[in-house]
Amino acid sequence: MQPRNMSMSGVVDLAAVKAAGEAKAKAEQARAESARQGGTAAVPPSALVIDVDEAGFERDVLQRSAEVPVVIDFWAEWCEPCKQLGPLLERLAVEANGRFVLAKIDVDANQMLMQQFGIQGIPAVFAVVAGQALPLFQGAAPEAEIRATLAQLIQVAEERFGLTGIAVDPAAEGAPVPSAAPAGPYDALLSAAVDALDAGDLAGAVRAYKNVLVDDPGNTEAKLGLAQAELLVRVQDMDPQAVRAAAAENPKDPAAQIAAADLDLVGGHVEDAFGRLVDTVRVTFGEDRDAVRLRLLELFEVIGADDPRVGAARTALARVLF
Structure with a gap:
């Protein structure tokens, strides 16, 4: 040899x-053009915001986190701050267009997951990146602060773990069709x-x-x-x-x-x-x-x-x- x-x-x-x-x-061209035009996201919202339970946690969170950061929103129906934070996180997930996935977990129906993450109160937001759980914040927070936290999460996922998120499909419904690229x-x-x-x-x-x-x-x-x-x-x-x-x-x-x-x-x-x-x-x-x-x-x-x-x-x- x-x-x-x-x-x-x-x-x-x-x-x-x-x-x-x-x-x-x-x-990336399709993602940028869609954002510039304010058009429909190439990644459908149903792929970006998911409901997760204990039975599907390994598949929907752990395995998925090997490809894209997963942000977990622990919430409950009776929690008033949750009703304010949840829609905001969903909107930011759609705006991010595949840079992270939002997993929503109802703590009343998934007590074991709540205990495993050591949650003392809700709303509580965690991230799982390449199988590693990272606490983000607990309770209500200003939108600007949440945006900054998520931006930092995306940067860490890309630089340390090589996770660039869900790929945008230029042929997806609502996605702009980029013109043929000239020779690089x-x-x-x-x-x-x-x-x-x-x-x-x-x-x-x-x-x-x-x-x-x-x-x-x-x-x-x-x-x-x-x-x-x-x-x-x-x-x-x-x-x-x-x-x-x-x-x-x-x-x-x-x-x-x-x-x-x-x-x-x-x-x-x-x-x-x-x-x-x-x-x-x-x-x-x-x-x-x-x-x-x-x-x-x-x-x-x-x-x-x-x-x-x-x-x-x-x-x-x-x-x-x-």
Whole structure:
């Protein structure tokens, strides 16, 4: 095995990466145009505001939180402040257009959930992100304060967990139809990066992708390509036999498991890589756990969010973290 000559063709389809980037760009264009025109949200309200009970909590909140932040509104029919806060949260969820999902839980009918979250009074609002429960606020609060809290939640979900929310479907009823996008200004540079990657010029590929991201931080193709190139840089000088021996001897060592997971992914063993890091998250704590979780998110970037193996691993990660 010669790590310097490794090809990622069996792991990442670069044409698919480019298509995913174009789809995301069109989705973001549709979202922005809809907001500008004040038109109907591309994501239907029924997908953004849901009623949740104890039986469906794992599916509707925990599993869903691996893909999008879930804000939980604990309320009751007899609670007057709840009747003011609830409609406001619903309106903000619709305005956010898929950046988070609002789950409404009636505490009278779901006493166990109320106890699990340690709720002393209502209304109480929590968020669940990648399986982690975060208290937001309790009682009534000014709209401006709630908006700021939700904006911070969305930012944390995107930056720390890689959750960008429900994708806008440009073909959805009421969504504007974006005009055909012209050729991107970075097409030549991105093509050069792919050529460098295929030729084994990893440093050149990294530079090319970073140059795109300096001017266009949200460029999906460049982000995924950079994650791929950096992965290859990490493994190029590894001794696979030594790395795997260290991982087998030290199942709770984050560094050993992270290195082995990188090798797994480069070898095309995607599910093994994800499973290894999820298992390591399960047995680590504090900074060690956070390091493993962050590497797992980086490997998600290599494969791409639309891959079903990423979705399955996000769900598994959420279960371990919660």
